[in-house]
Amino acid sequence: MQATGKNKSYHTLSLSIRLRADGFSFFVCDLQAATLMRGEHFTLAQGQTLAQRLIVELSRPDYFNRQINQAYVMTDLPSTLLPLENFRREEAASVYRFAVGSAFQNVRVAYSIMPHLETVEVFGIQPDVEEAILQFYPTARFFGTQAMLLERLMRHETETVATGDTSHRLYCLTAPLRLYAITDGRITFANSFDTASVADAAFFTLAVWKQLGLDALTDTLQLLAPHPSNPSNPSTPSNPSNPSTPSTPSNLIQELAPYLANIAVLKPQELFVGAPLSKEQQLPLPLMALLLNRY
Numbered sequence: 001m002q003a004t005g006k007n008k009s010y011h012t013l014s015l016s017i018r019l020r021a022d023g024f025s026f027f028v029c030d031l032q033a034a035t036l037m038r039g040e041h042f043t044l045a046q047g048q049t050l051a052q053r054l055i056v057e058l059s060r061p062d063y064f065n066r067q068i069n070q071a072y073v074m075t076d077l078p079s080t081l082l083p084l085e086n087f088r089r090e091e092a093a094s095v096y097r098f099a100v101g102s103a104f105q106n107v108r109v110a111y112s113i114m115p116h117l118e119t120v121e122v123f124g125i126q127p128d129v130e131e132a133i134l135q136f137y138p139t140a141r142f143f144g145t146q147a148m149l150l151e152r153l154m155r156h157e158t159e160t161v162a163t164g165d166t167s168h169r170l171y172c173l174t175a176p177l178r179l180y181a182i183t184d185g186r187i188t189f190a191n192s193f194d195t196a197s198v199a200d201a202a203f204f205t206l207a208v209w210k211q212l213g214l215d216a217l218t219d220t221l222q223l224l225a226p227h228p229s230n231p232s233n234p235s236t237p238s239n240p241s242n243p244s245t246p247s248t249p250s251n252l253i254q255e256l257a258p259y260l261a262n263i264a265v266l267k268p269q270e271l272f273v274g275a276p277l278s279k280e281q282q283l284p285l286p287l288m289a290l291l292l293n294r295y
Contacts, residue, residue, distance in 0.1 A: 011030045013028050014070045014291070015068045017140075018076075023050070024050065024054065025041045029291055034277045039282040051129050051132040073140055075145070077125070078100040079123035084118040107125060108125045110124070110125055114151055117150060123145075152292075153182060153271075156270075157185075167218050168183070168212075169181070171222045173224045175248065176193070201252055218262070221263045224265075
């Protein structure tokens, strides 16, 4: 990992940290070449906190060395979206706690501004987790899960409209279920839903479809593939005949096919054309959007 030899040249690398309720993942990337150098996933031992495990793993030379010059952190805590015109920095914490409930009263509230969408994502960071990461990477940047993906979807929407396509699209991320609509460069719908089955996901998707007045024959449900080579997340069981099966693009297509004429899977290679990183199955799509936001 570390360069050896006085004359050996190397690219600087970035460390991306994807936080989860049951642990976290590290991804070391060469952003200049848009490639993944290393990915590793960690779970918590019994009685161990997220901050404690982060300190242990960040102490390893693989993840803390002079070649890694920047860290990006994506939290999995709930976030909420606000129109930019209604956003007030001093009110961000109050708005967040009102939106997500009392379970997240002790988090530090942060935000990301999406100027092209005139929208702000407000999200939470666990203070002890933030402190643990900043010990190693004082300039680490923290993000919610929605902002960068929405920026990329807006670009895709703009490019699609520029081809002369006048139909409308509802974008769907299946795990967890999130639905987005973008019209004329603005978010016209954005929400997430708790679902226990593919039937739940289909119900909420059709309800939003109807709410937005979309046409079942001419408009498109655009499913976001969680992995480049396979629309179904290989870590999630896919069995459309079982109503308790969590929703994936493949079984949601089967559930919705009788009602919607146009359902398509949008793969990462189509969102990030030409980027080698888009082929990496380890990377969650929101994190990929963060790393490739300028690609």
